[in-house]
Amino acid sequence: MSVLRSATLLDGDALAEGLRRQMTARAAQLRRHGITPCMATVLVGENVASASYIGRKHADCAEIGIEARDIRLPADTAMPALLDQVAALNAEAAVHGLMVQLPLPGALDDDTALAAVSPAKDIDGLHPENLGRLLAGAPDLLTTGLLPCTPHAILQLLRHHAVPLSGARVAVIGRGPLVGRPLAMLLSLKGIDAEVTLLHSASRDLAEVTRRADVVIAAAGQPGLVTAQMIRPGAAVVGVGITYGADGRMVSDIAADVARVAGWVTPPHGSVGALTRAALLQNLLMIAERDLA
Known part of the structure; x- marks a missing residue:
């Protein structure tokens, strides 16, 4: 670590820990009002790195007090079946946000999957509508936008x-x-x-x-x-x-x-x-x- 002494360390892990504490309080406040924050993740196939990323996200949810749904689909899932799964999560009121873990296997198209997620539930902030608001410089984006x-x-x-x-x-x-x-x-x-x-x-x-x-x-x-x-x-x-x-x-x-x-x-x-x-x-x-x- 001696090579880092001359520069201030931009420690993302330490900042993330502080943000998780803040979010734990926010999640508790939601539950006091009868709202259980809920995230759904969709993983297609058995990509080891993707499964690891999903696992870390769910561990963060458990620490903060967020319900997490772990939806796994086989690698040979066809695009219509994946889109049906996303549509069902879009329609479920109890699910506040969802994400499809990328990259998708085989002939499945990442862009099509991203566009299928409701922009109102797009916790990745990568739906074309949300990216369009970023491009347009929407005035409330930094406070209320999904970045x-x-x-x-x-x-x-x-x-x-x-x-x-x-x-x-x-x-x-x-x-x-x-x-x-x-x-x-x-x-x-x-x-x-x-x-x-x-x-x-x-x-x-x-x-x-x-x-x-x-x-x-x-x-x-x-x-x-x-x-x-x-x-x-x-x-x-x-x-x-x-x-x-x-x-x-x-x-x-x-x-x-x-x-x-x-x-x-x-x-x-x-x-x-x-x-x-x-x-x-x-x-x-x-x-x-x-x-x-």
Whole structure:
């Protein structure tokens, strides 16, 4: 850990623990009003990583006091059967939010599954309607919107550590639909006001752009992609993309030497996983709290 001494550690796990305590109180308040917050997850097939992710989400629910339904479908499930299952959960009033775990196996289409979830129950924040509100910069989005979970987790992490964002130059590496693209939209919203550059595999002079940035966020899934030579001294650096080494350990997009020049940096072995799960359940509780109105 000595390499991290020069930079403030952006500890997503610690922040997630605090958010779970807050959500435990919110869930208890809902139950006092006769409302049991309920999440449903749909997993198709036997992908080991996906099953592990689902297990962690359900463990968080048990800790917080949220009912969690674990729906498993066989790998040979046809698209109509999956859509029927999603439609049934959309229609069930007791289920406040649901998600289909991605990626789907075989010929099943991820985008079709995401679009089938009711936008009002979309705890992933990835339904086209909710992404459209993000793109449009809906004025109430930051307080009442269902935000994409990993981008929201990153925003909360930066805000918690008082990383300046208004007018800051932010370089986002990775243009994927789950993190990079919606994150760029989120950070440029009115009220956050960052100046965002979205970079990707075809970008020229990547290092030149990142060296000018006040905040660098890497969501590329390329181990050690961002090195100390690419970072302006004192910048905030967030590693979102992870891969697994030969020893089975998680490896960040951010090289270890970045901690010697950065002002803030995420740890080398994962940073926002627990915080992303917390953002998912924040969406769930926001939906359930609408029943109090």
